[in-house]
Amino acid sequence: MLEENPYFKITSKDVIFKNPKGFPKPIYDLTKNKPSVEGFTLGRKLFYDPILSVDYFTSCATCHQQFAAFAHIDHPLSHGIGGKIGIRNVPALQNLIWKDAFMVDGGINHLDLQPISPITSPTEMGENLPNVLKKLQADSTYRLMFYKAFKDSIITTEMLMKSLSQFLSLMISSNSRYDKFIAGADTLSIIEQKGLNLFASNCASCHTPPLFTDNQYHNIGLKPDSNLNDKGRMAITSFKEDYFKFKTPSLRNVEMTYPYMHDGRYRNLKEVMNHYAASQSCTKMKFDEFEKVELIAFLKTLTDMEYLHDRRFADPNTY
Numbered sequence: 001m002l003e004e005n006p007y008f009k010i011t012s013k014d015v016i017f018k019n020p021k022g023f024p025k026p027i028y029d030l031t032k033n034k035p036s037v038e039g040f041t042l043g044r045k046l047f048y049d050p051i052l053s054v055d056y057f058t059s060c061a062t063c064h065q066q067f068a069a070f071a072h073i074d075h076p077l078s079h080g081i082g083g084k085i086g087i088r089n090v091p092a093l094q095n096l097i098w099k100d101a102f103m104v105d106g107g108i109n110h111l112d113l114q115p116i117s118p119i120t121s122p123t124e125m126g127e128n129l130p131n132v133l134k135k136l137q138a139d140s141t142y143r144l145m146f147y148k149a150f151k152d153s154i155i156t157t158e159m160l161m162k163s164l165s166q167f168l169s170l171m172i173s174s175n176s177r178y179d180k181f182i183a184g185a186d187t188l189s190i191i192e193q194k195g196l197n198l199f200a201s202n203c204a205s206c207h208t209p210p211l212f213t214d215n216q217y218h219n220i221g222l223k224p225d226s227n228l229n230d231k232g233r234m235a236i237t238s239f240k241e242d243y244f245k246f247k248t249p250s251l252r253n254v255e256m257t258y259p260y261m262h263d264g265r266y267r268n269l270k271e272v273m274n275h276y277a278a279s280q281s282c283t284k285m286k287f288d289e290f291e292k293v294e295l296i297a298f299l300k301t302l303t304d305m306e307y308l309h310d311r312r313f314a315d316p317n318t319y
Helices: 037-047 116-120 129-137 140-150 157-169 177-182 190-202 269-278 289-302
Strands: none
Touching (some): 037 140, 037 157, 129 140, 129 157, 140 157, 190 289, 269 289
16 A cells, blocks of 8 residues: 555654744644644545545645645646636645635635635536545545544544645745744855845835735735636625735745746746836835846745655655
């Protein structure tokens, strides 16, 4: 059984939560769903299993790929069952227990509820929860795994969501070169240091360290795409002032999560810099060409190679 490959085997040490130095207290209450070896392993299996989709072809990992910080590089918009295309770019999955809401419009307010959206979306996985539970209940391996994790062989929606959350909750990125620099364990080059200084004075009010997000919603002056007709935060609140506001994404591992913006309109970080340099909504950010290079150099120090290659989050079925 590939799940027993020693390299991917989860031990009690693998599921111990340690709050990274300098990080705030998590918003998600881990005391109500403490990761266990059995629960985490179950959540990982579910994350990589297309059984959650109606066509048995699309899994969570289809869009959320580890080497891209669990985003989906190259594709501007999400891809789902039958080649269907969504209206938004696939977000990275990292440091989720510090988020107060999910989706770029904040439409979901709890990590345990988040997977319901892609599982039931007609353009993503196209399933319904009763049928998912029926499929899992019919699988003897899953019945045993759920029993080991929750001491109950009758699989429920709560158990399904909590097992996924146990896996997702430990997806913590906190060991980039930037983090090592802050801890005094590494240095930055002159160009990276200049980029850090520019970032601190121009960008950090929204992309606030150490999480590199303020968990707020902003309209950054992008031109709406009439084909997608995405109203942003307004679709949730119905407030006109929230039109085309989107949740500030974390910039951790941003080098790996292209293309950028809620609709993937920018192919690389240079295009993002060009937008901010010309934007009327961010008047302070009038970067020249040298400053753009310096900022990008700094942003690349936020890449966490350990996270991108952490065996705990890899798909053991591919090796």
